[in-house]
Amino acid sequence: DSGVTQTPKHLITATGQRVTLRCSPRSGDLSVYWYQQSLDQGLQFLIQYYNGEERAKGNILERFSAQQFPDLHSELNLSSLELGDSALYFCASSVRSGRETQYFGPGTRLLVL
C-alpha cells in the first residue's frame, strides 16, 4: 500500500458524459500527478498540482481538467467522454516537486461505452 488512495475503483459510463475521479495523496505530500494508462498509449503524464497550484501540463486534452483542494486532495474531471478515453487513470504523489519519488495510487478503471 503506497498511502495514495483513489476513488472510485471502477467507473462505467456512456459517451458524452462527464465523470470525476478523486485522489488523496500520502500524508505530507504536496504534489499530485495524474497519469493515463492505455494499451496503445502506455503510461502518459497528464497534469501536476503542487500545493494547490497547477505546476505542469503533459498530454492532457482540453476536455479534461483537474484541481487540487486546500486539504491537498485532487480531482480529475473528464467531460464529453469518448470511447478512446477508456483507460486506467492513476494519480501519484510526492513530497515536493522536482526529481522526487512518485508513489502511485491503485488507479480508477474507466470504461466508456
Added chain:
Amino acid sequence: GENVEQHPSTLSVQEGDSAVIKCTYSDSASNYFPWYKQELGKRPQLIIDIRSNVGEKKDQRIAVTLNKTAKHFSLHITETQPEDSAVYFCAAFSGGGADGLTFGKGTHLIIQP
C-alpha cells in the same frame, strides 16, 4: 520533450538466471530515472531509482546503471524468482517545467520455472 525507448518488449528467462532491461532517453537535461514494476491490474510500484550524479545503485537482487554520456540506463535483476514476473517500466524526469515522468513502453518479464 523527453522520449524514452525501452527494450525488449518481452523477456523470458529461466528461474535463477539474470534479466536485463535497457532504456534510452533523449533529453540530456534528464536527471532522475526510476523503475516501476506493475502486476496485472495493479498500480506501478517503485522498485529502484537513480539520480544523475550516481552511475550505479544496487538493492539486493536489483541494480540500475546509468550512462549519462550515452543517455541510457539499465535494470539488472539477478537470481530471478517467479514473483519477479510482471511488466517493468523505466522512466525519466527532465524537469524544465514539466515535472511528470516520461515512461518507456514497458517490458513484460516472464520467469520460466
